[in-house]
Structure formats: structure tokens, C-alpha cells
Amino acid sequence: xxxxxxxxxxxxxxxxxxxxxxxxxxxxxxxxxxxxxxxxxxxxxxxxxxxxxxxxxxxxxxxxxxxxxxxxxxxxxxxxxxxxxxxxxxxxxxxxxxxxxxxxxxxxxxxxxxxxxxxxxxxxxxxxxxxxxxxxxxxxxxxxxxxxxxxxxxxxxxxxxxxxxxxxxxxxxxxxxxxxxxxxxxxxxxxxxxxxxxxxxxxxxxxxxxxxxxxxxxxxxxxxxxxxxxxxxxxxxxxxxxxxxxxxxxxxxxxxxxxxxxxxxxxxxxxxxxxxxxxxxxxxxxxxxxxxxxxxxxxxxxxxxxxxxxxxxxxxxxxxxxxxxxxxxxxxxxxxxxxxxxxxxxxxxxxxxxxxxxxxxxxxxxxxxxxxxxxxxxxxxxxxxxxxxxxxxxxxxxxxxxxxxxxxxxxxxxxxxxxxxxx
Numbered sequence: 394x395x396x397x398x399x400x401x402x403x404x405x406x407x408x409x410x411x412x413x414x415x416x417x418x419x420x421x422x423x424x425x426x427x428x429x430x431x432x433x434x435x436x437x438x439x440x441x442x443x444x445x446x447x448x449x450x451x452x453x454x455x456x457x458x459x460x461x462x463x464x465x466x467x468x469x470x471x472x473x474x475x476x477x478x479x480x481x482x483x484x485x486x487x488x489x490x491x492x493x494x495x496x497x498x499x500x501x502x503x504x505x506x507x508x509x510x511x512x513x514x515x516x517x518x519x520x521x522x523x524x525x526x527x528x529x530x531x532x533x534x535x536x537x538x539x540x541x542x543x544x545x546x547x548x549x550x551x552x553x554x555x556x557x558x559x560x561x562x563x564x565x566x567x568x569x570x571x572x573x574x575x576x577x578x579x580x581x582x583x584x585x586x587x588x589x590x591x592x593x594x595x596x597x598x599x600x601x602x603x604x605x606x607x608x609x610x611x612x613x614x615x616x617x618x619x620x621x622x623x624x625x626x627x628x629x630x631x632x633x634x635x636x637x638x639x640x641x642x643x644x645x646x647x648x649x650x651x652x653x654x655x656x657x658x659x660x661x662x663x664x665x666x667x668x669x670x671x672x673x674x675x676x677x678x679x680x681x682x683x684x685x686x687x688x689x690x691x692x693x694x695x696x697x698x699x700x701x702x703x704x705x706x707x708x709x710x711x712x713x714x715x716x717x718x719x720x721x722x723x724x725x726x727x728x729x730x731x732x733x734x735x736x737x738x739x740x741x742x743x744x745x746x747x748x749x750x751x752x753x754x755x756x757x758x759x760x761x762x763x764x765x766x767x768x769x770x771x772x773x774x775x776x777x778x779x780x781x782x783x784x785x786x787x788x789x790x791x792x793x794x795x796x797x798x799x800x801x802x803x804x805x806x807x808x809x810x811x812x813x814x815x816x
Contacts (some may be wrong), residue, residue, distance in 0.1 A: 397651050397731055398502075398505075398607070399602060399603065399604065399605050399641060399656055400603065400604040401453060401604075401607050402504040402604050402605065402606045402607065403607055404501065404502065404584065404591070404606050405499045405500075405501065405502040405585065405607040405608060406499070406500060406502075406580075406583075406584050406587060407500050408497065408498070408499055408500075408501050408576075408580050408583075408623075409497070409498050409500075410494045410496075410497050410498075410555075410571075411494065411495055411496035411497065411498060412492060412493070412494045412495070413477075413489075413490065413491060413492055413493050413494075413495065414491065414492035414493075418433060418435070418436065418440075418469060418474060418495060419434070419470040419473045419495040419496035419552070420431065420433040420440055420467075420470045420474055420481060421440045421473055422436075422470075422496055422587060423466055423469075423496070423721075424440035424442050424497065425440070425442045426447070426451070426532075426534040426536075426550040426552060426705075427442075427448065427466060427532070427534050428442050428445040428446075428447070428451070428534075428586075429442065429443055429451075429466065430442070430443050430445060430469065431466065431467045431470065431471075432471075432584060433471065433474065433476060434474070435469045435474040435489060436474075438779060445502065447510060447511070447536050447537045447538075447539060447549075448534060448535075448537075449513075449535040449536065449537050450472070450509075450516075450534070450535050450645065451466075451468065451532070451533065451534040451535070452516075452517065452520070452532075452533060453466060453528070453530065453531070453532045453533075453777055454517065454520035454521055454523075454524050454531045454532075455524060455530050455531075455558060456524040456525060456528045456529065456530070456557075456558050457525070458558075458559065458560050459530065459559075459560070460558075460560060460562060463530055463558060463562070466750070469554070469789045469791070470495075470496070470532075470552075471561060471736055472563055473495050473555070473556070473563065474489075474553050476556065477490045477493035477494075477495055478487060478490060478561050478715050483562070483705070483725075487755070488622050490658075492542055494555050494571070494573070495555065496552050496553065496555060497552070497553050497554075497570060498550060498551065498552050498553075498555065499519075499523070499551040499553055499585050500548065500549065500550055500551070500582070501519070501548065501549055501551075501584075502546065502547070502549075503535075503547040503548060503549065503591070503797040504595065504601070504606060506595065506600050506603055506604045507547075507591065507595060507598065507600070507793065508598060511594040511595070511598055512547060512549070512598070513535065515549075515587075515590050515591055515594050516533045516535055516551070517591060518534075518590050519531075519533075519549075519551065519583075519586070519587055520533050520584060523553055523583075524558075524618065525549070525569070527553075527567050527569070528555070528556045528557035528559075528567065528730055529553045529554045529555075529556070529557055529567050530553060530558050531551055531552070531553045532552045532553070533550065533551040533552070534549070534550050534551075534552075535547070535548075535549050536548055536550065537598060541550045546634070547566055554567075555567060555570075555571075577599070584608045585608050588606045588607065588608035588634045591606040591651075592605060592606050596720060601651055610775055615629070615741045629728040630681040635706075636785045637781075637782075640778060640785070643781070644774065644777075644778045647774060648771075648774060650799070651771070651774060655770070656768075656769045657761065658704060658763060659760075659764075659767075662759065662760060662763055665719055666756045666759070666760070669756075670752070670753070670756065672751070673752050676748055677745045677748065680740065680741075680745060681741065681745055684741040685738055685741070688734045688737050688738055689734070690743075691734070692730050692731065695730050695749040696727065699723060699726060699727075701720075701723065702719065734760060
């Protein structure tokens with residue numbers, strides 16, 4: 394019977410400095426990681442990331458004896474920025490140091506099997522370890538996986554002060570982390586401590602037989618595997634910027650070609666409609682002319698069929714005194730014929746006007762249909778841009794997953810993965 398398969402989780406960590414020389418600030422870094430708003434007193438600007446998504450929890454852990462105000466995120470990181478100044482001598486005495494390191498970030502990933510409560514417990518433990526061992530303030534933020542990234546990538550950004558906290562505020566620099574030798578040793582020790590803390594948390598949750606956190610390198614484990622290299626946020630942002638530029642260039646060129654095609658289609662339709670309308674108007678005018686002529690012929694035929702009396706008939710009417718009445722009746726009949734002809738002409742004109750109006754309405758509908766189709770084309774182009782962005786993100790995630798370390802035979806306890814993403 395086969396034993397239980399334990400997944401090997403390759404711990405991902407890194408340590409980096411927040412330096413003014415790189416155009417960064419502790420206030421901006423803290424606001425971004427904690428998804429909040431911080432007004433930077435040194436820069437005179439507000440860093441507002443309150444609408445940023447993905448924050449699970451953010452807390453500040455202070456060493457013993459630290460002042461209460463340091464628990465306020467805005468006050469803590471403004472103090473970290475304001476304290477870094479030049480000495481009292483020289484040309485720029487008292488000015489803010491241009492290349493000062495105002496904060497240090499410790500990043501580490503969580504196995505997806507660990508619960509939210511477990512992640513918070515581990516983050517607090519690591520923050521407390523740093524605060525007590527080095528006397529620095531630790532501001533940690535646990536982030537959920539990004540919408541476009543690996544859905545397993547729970548991770549922690551822990552921002553610490555570069556100076557030790559005293560009862561009076563920020564004191565001397567904690568230079569052990571900046572030193573090349575001691576910094577590398579401390580980083581290695583911290584990595585082991587994080588792995589042990591994570592494994593303890595997994596054991597408490599009864600998941601030690603499901604996943605194990607491994608912090609040692611392949612070389613240290615005697616494995617011939619080649620580790621993958623984390624792309625890093627800078628390269629990731631550059632890649633995404635390049636993809637964005639390419640999408641924008643493609644969208645601009647496609648939109649221009651689409652607008653040109655749409656303009657030609659509208660111009661062609663207008664030309665056809667103008668020509669057709671002229672033909673229709675000529676047809677209606679001809680039908681009015683022919684209709685009016687037919688009405689006049691009809692009146693003329695009716696008049697010929699009702700001629701004035703002549704000969705014996707006229708003599709008889711005159712002798713009997715009925716000639717005047719007969720003339721009156723004949724005149725009345727002619728008036729009725731004229732009114733009837735006028736009514737027919739009005740009816741013909743009304744019919745032709747209605748037909749012209751209906752024809753114009755049909756042309757308007759044709760133009761509206763074309764404009765509506767163009768609107769759908771524009772909407773489809775927007776959707777295509779969004780889809781292309783999604784494809785770029787999917788390709789990025791796929792490429793990242795293809796870099797996941799494949800376990801060798803001697804590490805068949807489970808699949809090892811490397812998740813080293815930061816916002």
C-alpha cells in the first residue's frame with residue numbers, strides 16, 4: 394500500500410531596501426501594502442491606495458518600550474522619512490538624504506493549505522521575532538492572490554524600520570541587515586525560522602502530513618535540480634508595460650482603420666441614398682403630373698357628356714320658360730365636377746407626400762442601422778482589447794507555472810512549487 398503523499402512547498406522569500414535613491418519612500422510603500430491612505434509630510438503629497446484590492450490583514454508589531462504613537466501607520470512611516478537627514482555640517486546640512494534607506498521589506502509566501510488564522514499567526518510571530526531580536530518596528534500586510542496571478546499565491550509583505558525603536562522614537566540604524574556578511578547570514582537564518590514557523594502552524598492545523606515547507610536550496614539538499622529564477626516585480630512591471638504598449642498600439646491602429654472604413658461606408662450610403670431620393674422625387678413628380686392630367690381629362694370628358702341644349706331642345710326650354718333653370722342646374726353640375734377633381738388632386742398629392750415621407754423614413758432607418766452596426770463594431774473592439782489583456786495575463790501565469798520546479802525521484806513526497814510574486 395502506498396504511503397501518504399506529502400507536498401513539498403518551496404518557500405519563497407526576499408529582503409529588499411526601500412531607498413530614496415530608487416525614487417521610493419517608506420510612506421508610499423506602507424500605504425500600498427496596507428491598502429490605505431498616508432500623507433507624506435516630507436514630500437507634501439498623499440499616497441492613496443485605499444481602493445486597492447487583495448488585503449487580508451495588516452498590523453504593526455513594536456518592540457518593548459516603543460512609544461504608543463509608533464502604532465499609528467502614518468506617524469510611524471512619516472517619522473522614518475523625516476529622521477533621515479544629512480549631518481549638521483556641510484553645504485546640505487540638515488537636508489533630507491538623497492539616497493537614504495528609509496525602510497526594509499521582508500517578503501515570504503504561504504502554502505495554500507494554511508488557513509487565514511494560521512497565516513495571521515505566522516505573520517505575527519515573524520514580526521515579533523524581528524521586533525524583539527533587532528528592536529525594529531514591523532508593519533506586515535498579508536495579501537491574497539492577485540486576480541491575474543496564481544490563485545495559490547498568499548504572501549506577506551513585512552515592512553520594517555531601518556532604525557531601532559526606543560522610548561524616544563527612532564534611534565540608531567540596525568546596520569546588521571545592511572552589512573554584506575551579517576545581512577546574508579541573518580537572511581538565511583530568517584528563512585529557516587520562517588519555514589519552521591510555517592511548519593509548526595501546519596502541524597497545529599493537522600496538515601503536517603499534507604504539505605511540508607522547505608527552505609533549503611536544491612544544492613543544500615543534494616539535489617541536481619536547477620532552481621528557477623523569480624522574475625521580480627520590476628521585470629514583471631516592465632513586461633506588463635510592454636504588453637500594454639503593444640495592446641494600445643494595436644488598438645489605436647485597429648480603431649483608426651475601423652473609423653476610416655466606417656466613414657467610407659457612411660459616405661457610400663449617403664451617395665446611394667441621395668441618388669435614389671432624386672430618382673424617387675422625379676418619379677413622384679411625374680406621377681403627380683400624370684395624375685393631374687388624367688383628372689383634367691376626366692373633367693373634360695364629363696363636360697363633353699353634358700353639353701348645353703341646342704336646336705329644338707333649346708327652343709322648347711325657352712318657350713316653356715325652363716331655360717334659366719336648366720342653365721343653373723348645368724352650372725351646378727359643372728361646379729360639382731370641379732370640386733370632385735380638386736378633391737382627387739388633393740388626395741393624389743397627400744398619397745404622394747405620404748409615400749415620399751415613408752421613403753425618407755426608410756432611408757433614415759438604414760442610416761441608423763449602419764450607425765448601430767458601427768457602434769457594435771466599436772464595442773467589439775473594446776472587448777477584443779480586454780480579451781487580449783486577459784490573454785496576456787493568462788500567458789504570464791502559464792509561463793510562471795511552467796517555471797514551477799519539478800520534483801526529482803528522491804523528492805517524490807509531493808510537487809514543489811515556487812511562488813514569489815509581490816504587488
